[in-house]
Amino acid sequence: MLDFEGPCRTLESPVKIMRIIVCLKPVPDPKHWNRLQLDPKTRTLVRKGIPSTINPLDRHALEAALTLREQEGGEVLIVSMAPEDSQPVLKEALAMGADRAVLLSDRMFAGSDTLGTAYVLSAGIERLGEFDLILCGDETIDGGTAQVSAQLAEFLGVPNVMHVSGLEAFPEKPWLVRSQIEHGYMVVEIEPPMVLSVVKSINTPRYVTLMNILEAEQKQIEVWSANDVTLSEPWAGLTGSPTQMADLFVPERKGMAEMITGDAKEQAAKLADRLHRLGFC
Amino acid sequence: MEFKFSDREELLRKTVRDYAEKEIPPYMEAMEETGEFPVELLKGMGQMGILGVITAPEYGGTGMGALARVIVLEELGRVCPAIPMAIQVHHMCTYALGTWGNEEQKKKYLPPLCKGETMGVVAVTEPSGGSDVAGIQTTAKLEGDKYILNGRKCFITNSHHADTWIVIARTGEGGKGLSAFIVEKGFPGAKAGRKENKVGLRGANTGELAFTNCEVPKANLLGNEGDGMTTAIQDIVQCGRPGMAAVALGVLNGVLEQAAKFANERTLYGKSISKLQAIQWYIADIYADLEISRLLTYRVGWMIDQKINCAAESALAKQFACEAAARSARKAIEIHGSYGIMKEYAVQRLLRDALVTIPAGGTAEIAKLVMFRQALSMFGL
Numbered sequence: 001m002l003d004f005e006g007p008c009r010t011l012e013s014p015v016k017i018m019r020i021i022v023c024l025k026p027v028p029d030p031k032h033w034n035r036l037q038l039d040p041k042t043r044t045l046v047r048k049g050i051p052s053t054i055n056p057l058d059r060h061a062l063e064a065a066l067t068l069r070e071q072e073g074g075e076v077l078i079v080s081m082a083p084e085d086s087q088p089v090l091k092e093a094l095a096m097g098a099d100r101a102v103l104l105s106d107r108m109f110a111g112s113d114t115l116g117t118a119y120v121l122s123a124g125i126e127r128l129g130e131f132d133l134i135l136c137g138d139e140t141i142d143g144g145t146a147q148v149s150a151q152l153a154e155f156l157g158v159p160n161v162m163h164v165s166g167l168e169a170f171p172e173k174p175w176l177v178r179s180q181i182e183h184g185y186m187v188v189e190i191e192p193p194m195v196l197s198v199v200k201s202i203n204t205p206r207y208v209t210l211m212n213i214l215e216a217e218q219k220q221i222e223v224w225s226a227n228d229v230t231l232s233e234p235w236a237g238l239t240g241s242p243t244q245m246a247d248l249f250v251p252e253r254k255g256m257a258e259m260i261t262g263d264a265k266e267q268a269a270k271l272a273d274r275l276h277r278l279g280f281c
Numbered sequence: 282m283e284f285k286f287s288d289r290e291e292l293l294r295k296t297v298r299d300y301a302e303k304e305i306p307p308y309m310e311a312m313e314e315t316g317e318f319p320v321e322l323l324k325g326m327g328q329m330g331i332l333g334v335i336t337a338p339e340y341g342g343t344g345m346g347a348l349a350r351v352i353v354l355e356e357l358g359r360v361c362p363a364i365p366m367a368i369q370v371h372h373m374c375t376y377a378l379g380t381w382g383n384e385e386q387k388k389k390y391l392p393p394l395c396k397g398e399t400m401g402v403v404a405v406t407e408p409s410g411g412s413d414v415a416g417i418q419t420t421a422k423l424e425g426d427k428y429i430l431n432g433r434k435c436f437i438t439n440s441h442h443a444d445t446w447i448v449i450a451r452t453g454e455g456g457k458g459l460s461a462f463i464v465e466k467g468f469p470g471a472k473a474g475r476k477e478n479k480v481g482l483r484g485a486n487t488g489e490l491a492f493t494n495c496e497v498p499k500a501n502l503l504g505n506e507g508d509g510m511t512t513a514i515q516d517i518v519q520c521g522r523p524g525m526a527a528v529a530l531g532v533l534n535g536v537l538e539q540a541a542k543f544a545n546e547r548t549l550y551g552k553s554i555s556k557l558q559a560i561q562w563y564i565a566d567i568y569a570d571l572e573i574s575r576l577l578t579y580r581v582g583w584m585i586d587q588k589i590n591c592a593a594e595s596a597l598a599k600q601f602a603c604e605a606a607a608r609s610a611r612k613a614i615e616i617h618g619s620y621g622i623m624k625e626y627a628v629q630r631l632l633r634d635a636l637v638t639i640p641a642g643g644t645a646e647i648a649k650l651v652m653f654r655q656a657l658s659m660f661g662l
Binding site for chain 2: 053087088091092095207208209210211213214216217258263265266269270273
């Protein structure tokens with residue numbers, strides 16, 4: 001078992017080790033989306049056989065956490081709710097530099113909506129103990145609801161800022177958080193602990209290196225079932241989720257779009273060819 | 282037998298694929314036009330650990346091994362085969378230093394090679410021929426505390442960008458009269474000569490290395506005097522041939538992707554040409570060539586990691602994969618019709634790239650000679 005006990009900063013007892021938690025969702029790899037199917041019965045994505053990857057915005061959240069750890073010290077923990085076969089995705093997060101990972105996995109969690117997901121995540125985080133910062137991606141590429149970070153903050157009773165594109169931490173005074181709004185950004189002064197959800201422009205995620213892959217083999221992924229966390233409300237899973245999917249379908253394709261790939265010169269040449277074939281020039 | 286990659290190998294593939302897809306394409310047009318390797322990529326590849334994949338950690342590498350190297354080269358080659366061509370020769374240099382270098386040589390030369398601060402090369406082939414290693418004419422005469430090298434090496438990958446050259450030269454008579462030397466490009470009398478203008482793998486620079494009374498410190502003898510033949514052959518078997526097979530895997534991946542996508546999007550007689558059996562058979566052939574080549578090449582990587590003798594298997598993987606790449610690229614061009622010979626379509630480049638892999642790292646005929654000997658040995662002949 002991993003030891004999650006340790007000194008942690010709170011408003012009452014400042015600065016020992018900063019603890020940053022990153023909520024990470026394994027999602028179907030966009031490179032394989034053309035193979036995705038929908039299950040008409042459960043009204044969910046059929047993920048079997050489709051490789052999973054770190055949700056792209058969660059990768060930015062992890063990068064923000066790692067950068068902050070490099071500046072301020074501390075530790076970065078991954079928390080994820082996903083099937084047990086998602087461990088390679090968490091391993092990649094460990095290879096990026098996270099210190100430890102907890103996978104919340106139980107058949108009971110399957111089919112959770114955003115409320116159920118946030119509830120299970122909050123239960124896992126409560127077991128981990130105190131924290132300074134929770135980072136999430138603003139939204140996932142499969143669900144795209146952008147609700148979990150706010151719901152998670154509510155469950156944990158801490159403030160939440162979304163659309164975060166910048167973050168500056170200070171040891172003895174409020175942190176500065178830049179949040180994108182429609183025609184610009186606002187800067188929020190906020191004291192930890194808090195939940196932030198980030199947008200793409202916050203950073204450029206680092207590559208995993210070969211050395212990182214070897215180092216990650218020494219790091220553990222701890223799997224927690226429903227019995228390992230305290231769930232006092234029946235909100236997890238398909239039956240516990242208040243959101244009931246009325247229908248899920250692939251919209252009828254009304255027009256054909258052809259994506260032209262390559263660098264600018266190749267794209268221009270292919271476009272000219274295509275137009276020529278269609279009789280435009 | 283286990284045919285499944287480990288989690289480590291899967292993550293390695295994903296990691297290198299992500300890197301290659303983002304970092305290499307911006308350089309490809311210039312590589313094709315100038316025939317130059319983008320040396321700007323070296324430091325990034327060093328930080329990634331790509332350059333030190335077969336070098337021990339104490340000398341700046343990761344020591345992940347030969348199978349990991351095949352995966353790395355294949356994924357780089359999936360995007361642009363010229364990149365792993367250059368890197369596989371760089372690996373040959375790190376392999377030679379790591380295998381035959383003394384402690385001082387390893388500490389001096391391997392860390393900068395792994396970091397991408399320097400580039401490496403192994404120079405065996407001469408104008409008189411590459412297959413006949415015993416016929417090498419470049420000489421190395423010991424004078425005091427220096428060897429004096431005279432001669433010329435040709436068709437050397439990385440010739441004009443490499444800083445650390447492993448050079449095979451003659452110190453005595455016959456096959457046992459060859460020795461290996463570590464030559465720095467700045468040594469007096471060492472010079473990169475003519476640059477070649479290849480049809481394919483253009484981004485991997487190829488040219489001559491010339492030695493005119495080149496002064497090499499005695500301390501830069503790699504291994505012992507007379508070990509040069511072993512160094513050359515073992516480096517080719519353990520590193521060069523699997524490396525070239527992996528470059529061919531990169532070509533084959535690209536060929537299959539281009540062929541499948543074009544066949545799917547191109548319509549003829551009111552339907553996608555992928556519905557035509559002739560096209561389906563072409564794509565099935567390309568797929569078979571890719572998968573067979575993969576099995577052969579991965580097996581060699583695994584055998585090297587297990588320290589199993591694999592001279593024949595290495596030759597087979599190299600010869601099969603490189604010829605498979607060429608015939609598959611040709612089929613992909615057939616699928617493309619006239620578009621296939623237009624420069625804006627990648628398949629013509631892939632055919633040119635595949636053709637260059639065939640003589641590189643030992644000709645198909647030499648590889649077949651190795652296989653022939655292995656076949657006879659099965660019957661004690």
